[in-house]
Amino acid sequence: MNFREYKVGARFFxxxxxxxxxxxxxxxxxDISSVSATEVALDKQLWAGHESGFSLDDPLLLGWHxxxxxxxxxxxxxxxPIEATTAYVYxxxxxxxxxVLHPGxxxxxxxxxxxxxxxxxxxxxxxxxxxxxxxxxxxQYYIEDATVTRGWNPEQVLKAAGDSNTYYASAGKSIFVRxxxxxxxxxxxxxxxxxxxxxxxxxxxxxNGESPTAFGxxxxxxDLLHVGSRNASKEWLMLHFFNPRLVQPHSIMPRFDYxxxxxDANGKPIDYDKWRKEYSEYTEGKRIYPxxxxxxxxxxxxxxxxxFILNLK
Amino acid sequence: xxxxxxxxxxxIPHGASAVYWGFSAIVWFVIGTGLGSxxxxxxxxxxxxxxYEFLAFGxxxxxxxxxxxxxxxxxxxxxAMMYITPALGNTRLWSEKLGLWNAFLWNIGLSLGLVVLWxxxxxxxxxxxxxxxxxxxxxxxxxxxxxxxxxxxxxNRRTQGIYTTNWFFGAATFMLAIVFTVGNLPxxxxxxxxxxxxxxxxxxxxxxxxxxxxxxxxxxxxxxPKVTGNPLYSHRIGHLHFWxxxxxxxxxxAHHLMSAPLPEWLKSxxxxxxxxxLVPAIAFVSNIxxxxxxxxxxxxxxxxxxxxxxxxxxxxxxxxxxxFQQTRAINWYIHGTGWIVxxxxxxxxxxxxxxxxxxVYLGLQSMMRxxxxxxTLANIHFWLLLIGFTTYWxxxxxxxxxxxxxxxxxxxxxxxxxxxxxxxIARWIxxxxxxxxxxxxxxxxxxxxxxxxxxxxxxxxxxxxxxx
Numbered sequence: 001m002n003f004r005e006y007k008v009g010a011r012f013f014x015x016x017x018x019x020x021x022x023x024x025x026x027x028x029x030x031d032i033s034s035v036s037a038t039e040v041a042l043d044k045q046l047w048a049g050h051e052s053g054f055s056l057d058d059p060l061l062l063g064w065h066x067x068x069x070x071x072x073x074x075x076x077x078x079x080x081p082i083e084a085t086t087a088y089v090y091x092x093x094x095x096x097x098x099x100v101l102h103p104g105x106x107x108x109x110x111x112x113x114x115x116x117x118x119x120x121x122x123x124x125x126x127x128x129x130x131x132x133x134x135x136x137x138x139x140q141y142y143i144e145d146a147t148v149t150r151g152w153n154p155e156q157v158l159k160a161a162g163d164s165n166t167y168y169a170s171a172g173k174s175i176f177v178r179x180x181x182x183x184x185x186x187x188x189x190x191x192x193x194x195x196x197x198x199x200x201x202x203x204x205x206x207x208n209g210e211s212p213t214a215f216g217x218x219x220x221x222x223d224l225l226h227v228g229s230r231n232a233s234k235e236w237l238m239l240h241f242f243n244p245r246l247v248q249p250h251s252i253m254p255r256f257d258y259x260x261x262x263x264d265a266n267g268k269p270i271d272y273d274k275w276r277k278e279y280s281e282y283t284e285g286k287r288i289y290p291x292x293x294x295x296x297x298x299x300x301x302x303x304x305x306x307x308f309i310l311n312l313k
Numbered sequence: 314x315x316x317x318x319x320x321x322x323x324x325i326p327h328g329a330s331a332v333y334w335g336f337s338a339i340v341w342f343v344i345g346t347g348l349g350s351x352x353x354x355x356x357x358x359x360x361x362x363x364x365y366e367f368l369a370f371g372x373x374x375x376x377x378x379x380x381x382x383x384x385x386x387x388x389x390x391x392x393a394m395m396y397i398t399p400a401l402g403n404t405r406l407w408s409e410k411l412g413l414w415n416a417f418l419w420n421i422g423l424s425l426g427l428v429v430l431w432x433x434x435x436x437x438x439x440x441x442x443x444x445x446x447x448x449x450x451x452x453x454x455x456x457x458x459x460x461x462x463x464x465x466x467x468x469n470r471r472t473q474g475i476y477t478t479n480w481f482f483g484a485a486t487f488m489l490a491i492v493f494t495v496g497n498l499p500x501x502x503x504x505x506x507x508x509x510x511x512x513x514x515x516x517x518x519x520x521x522x523x524x525x526x527x528x529x530x531x532x533x534x535x536x537x538p539k540v541t542g543n544p545l546y547s548h549r550i551g552h553l554h555f556w557x558x559x560x561x562x563x564x565x566x567a568h569h570l571m572s573a574p575l576p577e578w579l580k581s582x583x584x585x586x587x588x589x590x591l592v593p594a595i596a597f598v599s600n601i602x603x604x605x606x607x608x609x610x611x612x613x614x615x616x617x618x619x620x621x622x623x624x625x626x627x628x629x630x631x632x633x634x635x636x637f638q639q640t641r642a643i644n645w646y647i648h649g650t651g652w653i654v655x656x657x658x659x660x661x662x663x664x665x666x667x668x669x670x671x672x673v674y675l676g677l678q679s680m681m682r683x684x685x686x687x688x689t690l691a692n693i694h695f696w697l698l699l700i701g702f703t704t705y706w707x708x709x710x711x712x713x714x715x716x717x718x719x720x721x722x723x724x725x726x727x728x729x730x731x732x733x734x735x736x737x738i739a740r741w742i743x744x745x746x747x748x749x750x751x752x753x754x755x756x757x758x759x760x761x762x763x764x765x766x767x768x769x770x771x772x773x774x775x776x777x778x779x780x781x
Contacts, residue, residue: 012556013484016559017488020564021495024563024564025495027579028511028567028579032507032508032511032575035507041506045505050503053435053437053438053444053500054435054436054437054444054445060432060434098503098505098506105505177435177437178433178434179371179433180369180372180374180435181371182437183370183375188572190572190648190649191573192648192720193720193721193723194720196723201572201574202573202574203574204507204574206574207506207507208505209505210505210506210509211503211504211506211509212437212509213506213507213513214437215570216439216649217653218651219649219650220651221730245360248727250727250730250731251359251727251730252356252357252359252730252734254359254363255359255360255363257364272364276363
C-alpha cells in the first residue's frame with residue numbers, strides 16, 4: 001500500500017463520498033427539520049402512535065400498546081353533551097408519538113403552543129394520557145394533553161365514547177404494514193395528475209412524527225391516502241377484505257379473510273372451508289348468491305384494518 | 314464445507330470459501346426466483362393459493378426481493394471477491410477461514426431475516442425492510458467481515474499496482490458498510506416523517522448504486538480480459554468509471570421521490586445528477602465491448618463471455634432508461650408503474666445477474682478445478698434466463714405504459730387492472746422460465762463438482778473441450 005497514488009486517491013475518495021453525503025444528507029436535513037407539522041401531521045401521528053413497523057412494544061405487529069382515536073359527544077367527566085370532539089387515547093404504558101416525545105419535531109410555533117398551552121411535557125406514559133388537536137384564534141395548531149388540562153383519564157374517555165365511536169386506527173396501520181398492503185396501494189398521490197382521482201398530494205409538513213410513512217412505490221391498485229373520503233362504507237370494506245371479488249369481480253387483491261380470526265361477532269366459529277366451497281360453487285354458477293360474509297368480531301384484525309382505512313381522509 | 318469451519322486456516326484448501334459462497338448464491342437464486350414466480354402467479358391469478366396468511370402476496374414479496382438481493386446477488390459478489398481479489402493480487406485470500414465463516418453467518422443471518430420478514434415483522438420501509446436487530450447482524454457479521462477479508466487481501470497483495478476490479482471491490486465493501494448503517498438510522502434512532510421516507514430511498518438508491526452496480530461491473534472487468542486473453546481496453550476509462558460512480562451515482566437518491574413533497578432544489582439536483590449516471594455507464598459498456606475486439610467469436614462459443622457481454626449489452630437500455638426516466642419530463646408518466654418494476658428487473662435480473670452468473674460459472678470451475686459438467690445445460694440455462702427475463706421486461710414495460718396512460722386519462726383504476734391482466738400472465742411465464750433455468754443451473758454445477766473433468770494445473774477451465 002506504500003504507493004503515493006493510493007494516498008492521493010484515498011483522500012479524493014473521502015472528499016467525493018463526504019461531499020456527496022453532505023449534499024444529499026446534511027443539506028436536506030436543514031430544510032426537512034425546519035418544516036412545521038401541519039394539522040394533518042398532528043392528527044396522523046396522534047392516531048398512528050409511536051411506531052407502526054417493528055418495535056419492541058409490538059414485535060409481531062399485532063397491534064399491542066396502541067392508542068385509540070375516539071369521537072366524544074359527551075364530556076367524559078361530567079357526562080354533559082359537548083360538540084363532537086376527536087380525542088386520542090393513550091392507555092397506561094402506550095408509547096407516545098414522536099411529537100410528544102420530541103416536541104422539536106412539531107416546528108417552532110406548534111412546539112411552543114403544545115408545551116405552554118397544551119402541557120404535553122407533563123404527559124406521563126405510566127399513567128396514560130388523552131390528547132386533543134387544538135388551534136388558537138390564529139389557526140395555529142398544537143397538541144393538548146387533556147389529562148392535564150381537563151382531567152380526562154383514558155378509561156373515562158373510552159367509556160364515554162363507546163365502541164361504535166372508537167377507532168383502532170393505530171392497530172390497523174400496523175396490520176397495513178404487516179400484511180404488505182402498501183406493496184400495491186400507495187399512500188402518496190403524486191404531484192402531477194393524481195389529485196384528480198386520488199385527491200390532493202400531501203404537503204411538506206404532513207408527515208412529521210409518522211413512522212413508517214409507507215409511501216409505497218409500486219402501485220398496482222388505487223392510492224389510499226384519501227380513501228376514507230371517497231368510500232366510508234364499513235359494509236363495502238368488510239365484503240372487500242373478505243373476498244375482493246365479491247364487490248369487484250376484476251380485482252386482483254388477495255383475500256384477507258384470515259384477518260377475521262377464528263370467531264365472528266357473535267362468538268360463533270367461522271367455517272372457512274365451507275365458505276370457500278360455497279364461494280367456488282357460486283363462481284361455477286351452481287349458486288345464485290355468494291355465501292354470507294360473517295360479521296367481524298369487535299377486537300379482530302379486520303375491525304382494526306377497517307378503522308385504519310376509514311381514518312385515511 | 315462445514316468441516317473446514319473449525320479447521321486451521323492453513324489446512325483449508327485454496328478456494329474453499331469461494332466454492333461455499335458460490336453454491337450458496339445459486340441456491341438462494343433458485344429460492345428467490347421460485348418465490349418470484351409464485352408471487353407473479355398470485356398477481357395473475359388472485360385466487361391461486363388463498364386463505365393462508367403466510368402464503369399471502371404481502372408476506373412474500375419482500376422475501377423474494379431480499380432473497381435475490383442479499384442471497385443471490387450479494388453472495389455471488391462474495392464468491393467473486395473470494396477468488397478474484399487474491400488472483401489479481403497474485404496472492405492467497407487473507408483468510409479462507411474468515412471467508413467460510415462469513416458465508417456461513419451470511420446464510421444463517423439471511424435465513425433468519427427472511428423468516429422474520431415472512432412473519433410480517435418488518436420496519437415497513439422498502440428495501441430496508443429488515444427490523445433493526447437484523448440490520449445490526451447484517452452489518453456486524455455479514456458486511457464488515459467481507460470487507461475486512463477483501464481489504465486485507467488487497468493490502469497483502471504481491472503486485473505493485475491495484476487492478477480496476479480490486480478498486481471497485483475495496484471501495485464497494487467500504488461504501489456498503491456506510492450506506493447500510495446510515496440508511497438504517499431511522500430504525501436505530503426512530504427518525505420519522507420525511508426524514509424517514511427520504512432515508513429509505515437514500516438507502517435503496519445507494520445500495521444499488523454503490524454496491525450492486527459497481528461490483529457487477531468490476532466482475533466484468535475481470536471476466537472478459539481473463540477469458541478472452543485481451544488486456545482491458547483502457548485503464549483511463551476504468552478510472553473515469555470508478556470516479557464517476559463515486560461522484561455521480563451517490564447523489565441522486567431524491568429522484569426516487571420526485572412526486573413527493575421533498576425540497577424542490579433537492580429534486581432538481583437529484584434529477585441532474587441522475588442523468589450524469591450515464592457517464593459511468595457509457596464508460597463501462599464501451600470499455601468492456603472494446604476489450605472484446607478480435608474475440609467476438611467467443612461471444613457465441615464461450616458461456617462466460619456470452620453471459621458477461623449479454624449483461625453489458627443490457628446495461629445500455631438500463632442506463633438509457635435510468636438516466637432519463639427520473640427527469641421531471643418523463644417521471645410523472647411512469648412513476649410507480651410496472652415500468653419501474655421492469656426497470657428494476659433489468660438492473661438486477663438482466664444486467665447484474667448475467668455478469669454474476671458468468672463469475673460464478675468461471676469461479677466454481679477454476680476453484681474446484683473441474684470443467685463444467687454440461688455445455689448443453691449451460692446453454693439451456695442461458696436461454697431460459699434470457700427469454701424469461703425478456704418476456705418479463707417487455708410485458709411489465711407495456712403494463713407500466715398502460716398504467717401511465719391510465720393516470721392521465723383518469724380511467725377508473727379497475728380498467729387499468731383489467732388491461733394489465735394479459736401482461737401479468739406473461740410476467741408470470743417469464744419469471745417461471747427463469748426459475749426453471751436456475752434449477753438446471755444448480756444441477757449442472759452440482760454435477761460439475763461431482764463428475765466434471767479435472768482441469769490440469771496451469772490450465773484454464775475454458776481451454777478444455779466440453780464432453781457433454
